[in-house]
Amino acid sequence: MIDTYIVPKIGAITLEKLKPLHIQNFYKSCIEEFGLSGTSALYCHRILHTALNQAVRWQLIKTNPTNMVDKPRKSKPEMKVLDTHEVDSLLNRIKDLSVYIPVFLAVTTGMRRGELCGLKWENVDLDEGVIYVKNQLQTIDNIKQIVPLKTAGSKRKVILLDYTISILKEYKDHQEENKKVYGDKYKTENFVLSHVDGTPFDPDYISRNFARWIHPISKELNMHKIRLHDLRHTHATLLLKAGANIKAVSERLRHTSVAMTLNTYSHLLPDMQKDAVRKLNDLFYKL
The missing domain is CATH 1.10.150.130 (Tyrosine recombinase, N-terminal domain)
Known part of the structure; x- marks a missing residue:
């Protein structure tokens, strides 16, 4: 430079x-x-x-x-999202890679990478199908630390898809097998996202790992080259296209306001409005 x-x-x-x-x-x-x-x-x-x-x-x-002087303003990254077919193709392609579970959870829950890395099993209720987001993992002075979320309002309950519950159950069983293999050397800190020895994933690690794999895979699958954070946008976009209420989506992502959600995903509103009018047409046609 x-x-x-x-x-x-x-x-x-x-x-x-x-x-x-x-x-x-x-x-x-x-x-x-x-x-x-x-x-x-x-x-x-x-x-x-x-x-x-x-x-x-x-x-x-x-x-x-x-x-x-007036310092330059940071560019806002262009949002890129995947459709349901692309999500399915991506998950199938990376199923045997270490990046699979972080990507799977990001795209099916909309959680941020720090929240995913800080998630522990005691905050996951697979019987009820709920994740309680309470903390996040950050690396401060080269030390991984559990820290509170940015605001108290960021704490939330995330309802899981049936698909997510079944995958997490399999993943938890796999971790239990790793515990037996590693014995006393296993890090029993109870993190959901962890290496084979129980060491928690670092947020930067999963971003780098995802970036490393998405470059060749996006070409292979003929889809957008996206960032890890775009999986959160993909989750929100799929919810809205499925007809989810904008307030419910805002609460699930824990945006500061519904206005923030509307501003972020305003590009979807015209299509959503057309769909709403089609549904209203069908209603009046039946009367």
Whole structure:
């Protein structure tokens, strides 16, 4: 980033002569001249900001000029979702891979990756078909830690599909077999998502693992190359297309408001409206 973008545009300007306007024009060049995304331009800003903060500490300059500019805005990733056929094809293709259960749960529950990694069996009631989402797993200072959800309102009850219940029962039996194989070496922390020795999955691990596999598999299956988080969007989209109430979907995903759900999935509303009118036509036809 420094060699390709920063140095060619402002590298010749000495520290004492570097002004906020130079930096603001550089950010504009990042997007208009170099064709960078907002996210990449923001990364350039962070590099400059960190470097110039060090210059202030060394008293090479009095103030950091990046503090006086409008920093680039991070690009909003394009949402991509799978249809039911693509979901089925993907799950069948990865069934024997370690990424299967995280992907399966993400697409059938809509849970976030941190919530999935922090899920323990004591919060899963397979008889009632319910998951109680209470915590999330994060890696802080290279240590995996169970931490509370962002807000108390993020805690929720997720009703499971019959299909999900049966797969989780098989998976739990498989974990019990691993416990026998590993004996005292098995990490008995009771995480749902875990390696064969019971060690919990790290959120970054499942994202990297998914990204590694989805690249060749998307080509093989002739479908979108999606992010792990797009599985949550896929879950919501399939619910809405199946006729689920928007408020129920919002509560299942634990969005801060129904308005957030509407804004996120507004692209579906025209088709949903057409479907609603068709159903109303059928109702009046029967009268």
